[in-house]
Amino acid sequence: xxxxxxxxxxxxxxxxxxxxxxxxxxxxxxxxxxxxxxxxxxxxxxxxxxxxxxxxxxxxxxxxxxxxxxxxxxxxxxxxxxxxxxxxxxxxxxxxxxxxxxxxxxxxxxxxxxxxxxxxxxxxxxxxxxxxxxxxxxxxxxxxxxxxxxxxxxxxxxxxxxxxxxxxxxxxxxxxxxxxxxxxxxxxxxxxxxxxxxxxxxxxxxxxxxxxxxxxxxxxxxxxxxxxxxxxxxxxxxxxxxxxxxxxxxxxxxxxxxxxxxxxxxxxxxxxxxxxxxxxxxxxxxxxxxxxxxxxxxxxxxxxxxxxxxxxxxxxxxxxxxxxxxxxxxxxx
Numbered sequence: 394x395x396x397x398x399x400x401x402x403x404x405x406x407x408x409x410x411x412x413x414x415x416x417x418x419x420x421x422x423x424x425x426x427x428x429x430x431x432x433x434x435x436x437x438x439x440x441x442x443x444x445x446x447x448x449x450x451x452x453x454x455x456x457x458x459x460x461x462x463x464x465x466x467x468x469x470x471x472x473x474x475x476x477x478x479x480x481x482x483x484x485x486x487x488x489x490x491x492x493x494x495x496x497x498x499x500x501x502x503x504x505x506x507x508x509x510x511x512x513x514x515x516x517x518x519x520x521x522x523x524x525x526x527x528x529x530x531x532x533x534x535x536x537x538x539x540x541x542x543x544x545x546x547x548x549x550x551x552x553x554x555x556x557x558x559x560x561x562x563x564x565x566x567x568x569x570x571x572x573x574x575x576x577x578x579x580x581x582x583x584x585x586x587x588x589x590x591x592x593x594x595x596x597x598x599x600x601x602x603x604x605x606x607x608x609x610x611x612x613x614x615x616x617x618x619x620x621x622x623x624x625x626x627x628x629x630x631x632x633x634x635x636x637x638x639x640x641x642x643x644x645x646x647x648x649x650x651x652x653x654x655x656x657x658x659x660x661x662x663x664x665x666x667x668x669x670x671x672x673x674x675x676x677x678x679x680x681x682x683x684x685x686x687x688x689x690x691x692x693x694x695x696x697x698x699x700x701x702x703x704x705x706x707x708x709x710x711x712x713x714x715x716x717x718x719x720x721x722x723x724x725x726x
Contacts, residue, residue, distance in 0.1 A: 423508035423518040424526055427491050428484035435712065436582040440479035442716040443586030443601045444472035449723045450597055450664060454590075468590065474541035475589025478534050479582045482550040485530030486578075489558040492523050497566075501623040542589040550585055553578035569632045572613055580606035600658040607655045608712055610648035611684060614641050615705035619698040638697060642687040645704065649684035653677040656715060669722035676714055683707045 448468050491498070491509055498510035508518045531554050539547035561575030580602050587598035617624055617631040618641050624631045632641045654661075656677045660670040683704055691697040 419517045424523075426508055427488040427518075427523055427526065428530070429487035429491075432487055433480055433483045436483040437476060437480040438713060438716055439583040439601070439605055440586035441472075441476045442719050443583035443598065444475050444590055445586075445720055446601070446659075446664065446723055447587045447590035447597065448472055450591075454592065471542055472586070472590050474537055475546060475586050478538035478542065478546070478550060478589070479585040481530050481534035481537060482554055482585070483582060485527055485532075485534055486554045486557045488523065488527030488530060489554070490562050492520060492527055493558060493562050495520060495523075497627045497629075500627040501620075503620060503623055538585070538589065543592045545592060545594070546585055546588045549581060549588060553581035553585075565629050565631070567630055569630050569635045571630070572610065572617075572632065576606050576609040576613075579609050596662045597659070597664050600662055600664060603655050603658060604652075604715070605712075607648060607652045608708065611645040611652070611680075612705065612708040614645045614648070615701045615708060617641065618645075618701035619705065621698075642684075645687060646681070646684045649677075649681040653681060659719065665719060665722045666726040668725065669718045672718035672722075673715060676711055676718070680707060680711050 491507055494504070495507075495509035498504035498507050504510055508516065509520055509523055531551075534554070535547050535551050538550050556578035557575060561571055561578065564571035564574060583601040583605055584594070584598045587601060588594060591598070614632060617633050618638060621631075621633040621638070625634045632644060653674070656673040657670055659665040660667065660673070687697075687700050687704060691700070
């Protein structure tokens, strides 16, 4: 027997909260997906590494701070704000990118399940909501950086957002040079971490910016190679589609060669010691060797794509390992 307060199986409102909860969780999941969490995490890591190094550098205006000084000390508070602001900027630019490409994403296997790529009847997220969310993230990033770090860092973040969303995104449908153009705003997160602390663009910040700039090139060349058919179907003028796979592999090798001295840049300018230099040299030469294995003659397109995928995963291992070496070197020297 049931009482008046007990819902029955025939009560149409009995299960109403569950669908609402599912819709809310689905909407939240879609909003998180818009930010490209993997990309945002990687960029947050580079910004945090740069901010940490800036705190320990001679350019640090807060003095030589260590964790023993307290995580809420002025220098650490500003560094934290810089990492938060940089992460918000990356998340906002990524969401804007998805909004701008919502008509093209259904054409590619890698993007057809994105929230805005789904057919209108299956979407839980409207394009208007997505745009509002993206703009809110972008404005929040600029506000955090302006209020809690400095104007220079806020301006750099705004420039990177505009460059990625409004310059790189449309250009990749017109020219393969868009990859180089897009790598510039893509390399800004470590510079944001650095300038948030120092308030200046100097050799240290530029060295870290250069590492991410050059690393992106072989990283994205690998993606375009094993996703070539996807990009061609969407009309993206990437290097394999326009120049062919051999040119793509040659470019990957050349950029990997350039990465060797660029990765050693922090040591060459006195920012890090020989521990980092040794690790960076081993990592960079190993990455270059992996790139060079792509210059052999492949028996089939599928074999070439398997190599490109392995090279892509090597790039994903390379960058966090390099950042870890930077941080450890600063801690022990």
